[in-house]
Amino acid sequence: MFAQDDAERNTLSQSERVAIRSRLETTLAKLEATAIFPWRDPLDAVHEENRFQRDSEMLGEEGVLLWHRFDTEMDRLHATRFSSDLRSAGSTKETSQRLLGRTITLLISFVTSSPFFCASLLAFRQRK
Structure with missing residues (x-):
């Protein structure tokens, strides 16, 4: 390489x-x-x-x-x-909540856009 x-x-x-x-x-x-x-x-x-x-x-x-x-x-x-x-x-609590919210949003967008997640969701829906 x-x-x-x-x-x-x-x-x-x-x-x-x-x-x-x-x-x-x-x-x-x-x-x-x-x-x-x-x-x-x-x-x-x-x-x-x-x-x-x-x-x-x-x-x-x-x-x-x-x-x-x-x-x-x-x-x-x-x-x-x-x-x-x-x-x-303004406050540490608000800052923590904002940063946590941004982190969660990024994580959700990453997970839901992954092919593995989409395939798992499809398999789960087909089992019902």
């Missing part, structure tokens, strides 16, 4: 490397200029992180430095997300 990644990285043309680097630098500039967590849906942040990681891995050693910068910015932005939740919630 790693040999395949190395082979793919070594086959990138100079123009492809420049395009990837430019895309990553643009993403970093946007994040560095952003004061608070910019995504309404936390899964959008996960998708952004996955894209950045995949592209940075394609650049090899150069990508490691870019990934470190990205990771630092994401930590900063995630911290603003939770601190703004605390400020707007």
Whole structure:
């Protein structure tokens, strides 16, 4: 698997490397200029992180430095997300309830969208 990644990285043309680097630098500039967590849906942040990681891995050693910068910015932005939740919630109990509600909503959407859940539900309904 790693040999395949190395082979793919070594086959990138100079123009492809420049395009990837430019895309990553643009993403970093946007994040560095952003004061608070910019995504309404936390899964959008996960998708952004996955894209950045995949592209940075394609650049090899150069990508490691870019990934470190990205990771630092994401930590900063995630911290603003939770601190703004605390400020707007007012009380610790309200904050806990909001965070729990968000977690449950994400868990339900994940579980109900999984093929295993759908197959289990179908089998359960057929038994009745």
